Amino acid sequence: MKEAQVYLHDPLPAGESDVMLLRELIAHLRRNRTQLREEWARRITQAQLLTAMSQDEIFAEATSVYDNYVEALETGTLEALQAYARDLSERIIPRGVETHEVVGIVLLLRDVLARSLFAKYQADFALLNRILDAYEPAANRIANTVAVGFVQERERIIREQQEAIRELSTPVLQVRERLLILPIIGAIDPQRARQLTEQLLSAIRTNRAKVVVIDITGVAAIDTNVANHLVQTVEASRLLGATVIVTGLSPKIAQTLVTIGVDLSKMNTVGDLQGGIEEAENLLAYKVVSSGQESPSA
């Protein structure tokens, strides 16, 4: 310790003196590991972060984050920490941990450590300054790495889920001879819209459909591109000799279609799926009769 002090006050080249300072401060963090870790876990609970996790879990995670943090400070390489941050994110994202919480706890740790440095070096302001000079950039980089790691992991999960949704095929169902139903559920992006159209057109040919009911009750919103695509699908179906009835337009979608000025003259729309099927049966000259209304003699 004494030697280190001597070194520190020697006019070493900036880089080398920084290294010495960093080494000293790491030794300090190692010595006070238990106390600082507890302080950090206490602050996390106090700030009501990570409410999805239990006290013990927070403490366990805090321990490993702390150790990884100190190690990253020491080695100056972020790979291990990056890997740990990814691993941690993978575990906590499904539990509903938010980005602000992760950023919050890393900043808290940074704060806890900085405070302990203030307490230790308060007597020597110049030295404190230099310690902070060495500590701050490294700490910022680490905070950055953990936050970015979390966000990247989150984005990866979102991408995976989008992929999964895309793979959920949208079925084209035949409900009666020459009558198809295409229920669309969820958001439509241009790629899905194209896939839907291709499926529908080939189903029209293979089932020799005359009427198709496209039900969009499960679609929350559509944009200009998708609306135009829908109109194109209707027209392409007509070229194959099938009439399209669109059902279940929500008030919001109706408003969108009118606002963006989609040409609705070619669209045959009915309020709900039941109405759509009834209309289609009408077009196909089906007549559905309840068996309860038949005369008893029959």
Next chain:
Amino acid sequence: MEVPILKQGAYLIASVQSALADADMVQLRDALVDKVGFYRSRGVIVDVTVLDVVDSFATRMLRDLAHMIRLRGAETVIVGIQPEVAFAMVQMGLTLEGVGTALDLEEGLAFLSQRTLQDK
């Protein structure tokens, strides 16, 4: 290549056999408009099943043909447009406005008999 035009009862059936040059389209149009009067046909079916490209000129010819035949007192139906062709056409804005379309020859015949029945 010339498109054969077959007479089937009250209808004429033009069945396209291969990709058509612009001149062939014009020839088909003229022949159909001519023959529909000669045979006193009530309907015309143009089968384009073999076409895997329908461009703007062909679309215009088909539309003109249908409108001219209507002026000559008969109905026209275009049958056999492939799904991919149909979608490519609407993407280019070629929608055969005001022209009857059906899935295949059988559907086309059903379409015409329904139409001509209504006219009576």
